[in-house]
Amino acid sequence: MGEKEQNFGFEVLHVGLNQDNAAEAEKTAQILQILFGFGKRETPISVFATDRIEIMKQRGAGTLGHIAVGANDAVAAKKYLETKGVEFDENSAAYLPDGRLKLIYIKQEIAGFAFHLLQK
Numbered sequence: 307m308g309e310k311e312q313n314f315g316f317e318v319l320h321v322g323l324n325q326d327n328a329a330e331a332e333k334t335a336q337i338l339q340i341l342f343g344f345g346k347r348e349t350p351i352s353v354f355a356t357d358r359i360e361i362m363k364q365r366g367a368g369t370l371g372h373i374a375v376g377a378n379d380a381v382a383a384k385k386y387l388e389t390k391g392v393e394f395d396e397n398s399a400a401y402l403p404d405g406r407l408k409l410i411y412i413k414q415e416i417a418g419f420a421f422h423l424l425q426k
Contacts, residue, residue: 314386315378319424320358322372328363335361367398367411368420380407380425387412387423398422 325331331353335346338355347354353361366372377383384394384407398411402425411422 313378314383315376315426316383317376318358319374319376319426320354320360321419322352322360322362322366322368322374324362324365324368324371326365331361331363366420367422368415368418370418372411372420372422374409374422374424376424376426378426380410380423383423384410 323334325334335344335353335355338344338359339346344355344359347357351366352363355361360374362371388394393413395411395413398409400408400410402408407423407425409422409424411420415421
């Protein structure tokens, strides 16, 4: 990894797996719980099996799902990636209560997955 990438603190925070509905998401979470002892946390749109695996209750971004890449400063990381030719879906941007960028999706899928930057 180059020096610049290290400055942003890029790391995979979670992987999102697309499912067709809430019942399938729950079933997947139960399998992971039985096999590995992972706990689960329910949200309105997903079930987390650990903080690193998000099981979507419906088809979300990406053909297969999404990967959240955390950054120390999402705005600066976005600008840096744009210098590498990365395009972002501005309509996907979500903001923290203080107005800072919380997350934003990259337009292009990589290996069937959508990627989004997530403010750490």
